[in-house]
Amino acid sequence: MSVSGGNELAFHNAVGPKPYIRTHNAIRGCAAIGVFCYHLQLEKTYRIPLGLIAPLVTRGYVWVDLFFILSGFVMSLTYQQALSYADGRSFRAFISARIARIFPLHLFALGYLAALIIGVEAIASIAGRQPHWAALTGHDFHNLGLQAALVQIWDAKATMSWNIPSWSLSAEMHVYLVLPFIAVALRMAPRLTLAVLALVVSAIYAGLLIHYRSLDILTPVALLRCFAGFTLGVIIQQHRRALAGLSDRSLTVMQGMAATATVAILLSPLHDVWVILPFALLVAATSPDRGFLCRLLAGGWQQRLGDTSYSIYLLNFPVLITAGTIWPKIQPLLGRLNVEAGKIIWMALLLAILLALSRLSFRYIEQPLRKKTFNALVGKRPYRSAPARTG
Numbered sequence: 001m002s003v004s005g006g007n008e009l010a011f012h013n014a015v016g017p018k019p020y021i022r023t024h025n026a027i028r029g030c031a032a033i034g035v036f037c038y039h040l041q042l043e044k045t046y047r048i049p050l051g052l053i054a055p056l057v058t059r060g061y062v063w064v065d066l067f068f069i070l071s072g073f074v075m076s077l078t079y080q081q082a083l084s085y086a087d088g089r090s091f092r093a094f095i096s097a098r099i100a101r102i103f104p105l106h107l108f109a110l111g112y113l114a115a116l117i118i119g120v121e122a123i124a125s126i127a128g129r130q131p132h133w134a135a136l137t138g139h140d141f142h143n144l145g146l147q148a149a150l151v152q153i154w155d156a157k158a159t160m161s162w163n164i165p166s167w168s169l170s171a172e173m174h175v176y177l178v179l180p181f182i183a184v185a186l187r188m189a190p191r192l193t194l195a196v197l198a199l200v201v202s203a204i205y206a207g208l209l210i211h212y213r214s215l216d217i218l219t220p221v222a223l224l225r226c227f228a229g230f231t232l233g234v235i236i237q238q239h240r241r242a243l244a245g246l247s248d249r250s251l252t253v254m255q256g257m258a259a260t261a262t263v264a265i266l267l268s269p270l271h272d273v274w275v276i277l278p279f280a281l282l283v284a285a286t287s288p289d290r291g292f293l294c295r296l297l298a299g300g301w302q303q304r305l306g307d308t309s310y311s312i313y314l315l316n317f318p319v320l321i322t323a324g325t326i327w328p329k330i331q332p333l334l335g336r337l338n339v340e341a342g343k344i345i346w347m348a349l350l351l352a353i354l355l356a357l358s359r360l361s362f363r364y365i366e367q368p369l370r371k372k373t374f375n376a377l378v379g380k381r382p383y384r385s386a387p388a389r390t391g
Contacts, residue, residue, distance in 0.1 A: 021074075021287060021289050022297065022303060022306075023287075023293065023297050024283070024306075025307070026306045027070065027282070027297065028067065028070060028306050028309040029304075029305030029306035029307075029308065029309045030297075030305070031063035031064075031067060031309070032305075032309040032310075032316075033312065033351075035060055035061075035063050035165065035316065036312065036316040036351065038058070038060025038061055039060075039165075039320055040320070040347055041058060041060075043320065045324070045327060045343075047343075048343050049340070052267070053267070055266050055267050059266050059272065061216045062266070064168050065215060065225070065272075065275075065276060065279060066229075066279045066283075067229075067313075068225075068228075068232075069233040069236070069283050070233060070283060071172060072229065072232060072234045073237045074233075075230075075233075076179070076183075076234040076238075077237050079179065079183070080179075080182075080183045080186065080234075081183075083179060083180040083184070084187035085187070086180070090180075091180050092378075093378060094176075095177075096378050097374060099377065100373035100374035100377060101370055102150070102169055102172075102173060103150070104365065104369035104370060105310060105314055106150065106163075108365055109314040109318055110144075110147055110162060112318050113162055113317070113318045116318070116321065117321070120325060121136055140161060140162075143155070143158035143161040144161075146158040147163065147170075152166070153171045153220060153222060153223055156220070159222075160218060163317050163318065164218075164317055165313055165316065165317050166314065167218055168222075169314075171222050171223050171225070174223060174226075175223070182197070182231070182234060190238070194238060197235055200231065201228045201232050204224050204225075205273050205276060207224075208225065208228075208273055209271055213271075214271070215273065216272075228276075232276070233283065236284045236287070239284070240287055243287050244287075244288045246288065248290050248291055251285050251290050252291040252292040252293070254284070254285035255286060255291050255292060255294075256292070257281065258279075258285055259278075259282065260278075261277070261281070262279065262282065307362060308355070308358040308359055308361075308362045311357070311359075311361045311362045311366055312354060312358045315354060315358055316354055319350060319353060319357065327346070330346065
């Protein structure tokens with residue numbers, strides 16, 4: 001399926017309606033909340049004793065690896081066939097679609113965070129007070145530029161500045177460039193390509209298992225972390241027809257095994273890499289959208305959570321940074337409460353605020369700017385809106 005003519009919208013229209021897997025959509029929303037809880041507990045101010053279940057929160061960075069697998073599956077399902085004929089216009093249209101999906105909300109979240117930090121520090125300087133955070137330097141603004149362009153993955157210091165969660169977007173934008181080559185290879189030599197991809201993925205995870213203490217990697221090596229998860233999702237997607245042929249009972253058993261193994265591994269001292277196996281099984285077993293877990297996640301609020309998962313993920317850090325400027329004034333007001341109870345109430349409030357802001361940004365920023373950006377990149381013909389739930 002090559003694109004003829006001068007308008008790359010032909011590619012986007014040729015792809016047709018985007019596949020929508022309700023369970024994957026809901027899982028993305030749950031994973032985004034998991035990342036938010038992880039970031040909450042990174043703040044000593046909000047830390048509360050969690051007992052035996054603490055690893056489910058403190059190892060919450062692994063939910064990003066689940067994002068990568070889901071993304072590889074959905075991108076392959078949506079674009080693989082259209083990209084498999086090595087047409088330059090198809091490639092440009094694909095990249096334009098991903099830029100339109102990723103950049104508008106990314107730049108909005110980063111812009112808000114930059115305005116907040118610069119504004120707070122400017123007021124502190126004018127008032128002759130100590131900086132609220134560390135004093136801003138030229139290197140901070142250099143890192144801001146790298147983040148705006150989503151190339152910070154090559155610089156560990158830039159990755160760990162400003163809106164830190166955007167590191168995964170930087171990694172994934174790079175990995176997107178590889179998908180067209182994988183698509184062509186899968187068309188020309190599917191079995192050989194799958195074998196090579198499986199070998200590469202296994203080698204990457206084996207290397208991470210041997211050389212790193214966890215998957216919490218934010219150096220340029222995170223590119224490999226992202227590539228391995230994304231490619232694993234692509235591999236799983238090649239077996240979707242076989243998975244669709246399984247009975248509801250078989251899928252339910254697989255879903256239960258995946259969920260149980262995920263919890264067991266996170267609660268154990270096992271290396272993070274081992275959780276990739278139940279993650280892969282979870283994505284595979286829920287791809288037919290049948291089985292007990294799929295029915296459990298099919299409700300309206302679960303789907304709304306999935307719809308706003310990207311906003312939840314990108315806005316969670318700005319919400320936490322903003323809250324950090326307010327908490328010192330709020331904490332004394334909660335003085336009559338038990339310390340942990342006060343923290344729990346505050347964190348529940350932050351979650352409610354994050355969910356509300358995410359819903360607003362999804363409706364008024366993410367969706368409209370995605371359409372406008374795509375139209376600006378590929379031409380003036382009307383954008384055929386596809387379900388935003390597919391990634």
